[in-house]
Amino acid sequence: MASEFFDKVYKVVRQIPEGRVTTYGHIARFLGTGRSARVVGYAMNASHNDASVPAHRVVNRKGVLTGKHFFGGSTLMEDLLKSEGILVVEDQIQNFEQCIWDPMEHLDQAAYFTDLIE
Numbered sequence: 167m168a169s170e171f172f173d174k175v176y177k178v179v180r181q182i183p184e185g186r187v188t189t190y191g192h193i194a195r196f197l198g199t200g201r202s203a204r205v206v207g208y209a210m211n212a213s214h215n216d217a218s219v220p221a222h223r224v225v226n227r228k229g230v231l232t233g234k235h236f237f238g239g240s241t242l243m244e245d246l247l248k249s250e251g252i253l254v255v256e257d258q259i260q261n262f263e264q265c266i267w268d269p270m271e272h273l274d275q276a277a278y279f280t281d282l283i284e
Contacts, residue, residue, distance in 0.1 A: 171197075175209040176216070177278070178269050182223040185250040186267035187259060189227045196269040196278075203227075211236050222246040229262035 190203035213219040222243045226232040234243040244254045253260040
């Protein structure tokens with residue numbers, strides 16, 4: 167069951183455009199599980215062996231790089247975001263409102279769930 171949920175999370179995260187970020191809560195709401203932001207975080211933590219999941223683009227609701235310690239204790243998460251043009255100062259995304267990507271606004275929820283069933 168967790169594996170299925172994690173797969174749904176990864177499918178959303180793969181859609182985040184370069185130079186944009188989303189939050190654990192935005193993903194949870196898109197998946198219809200608005201109170202499961204923490205479980206989205208668990209999924210992101212488990213994704214770091216899968217290079218196809220741009221986990222560095224998922225941050226907390228305030229734009230803080232809370233997942234950075236899962237990038238090997240380095241500045242990799244920040245470095246990846248900066249390489250995409252996102253300004254980060256002291257683990258905080260600057261101009262967060264301009265960088266945020268909401269899957270509810272950019273993905274077709276009905277098509278998303280239909281694809282998962284097929």
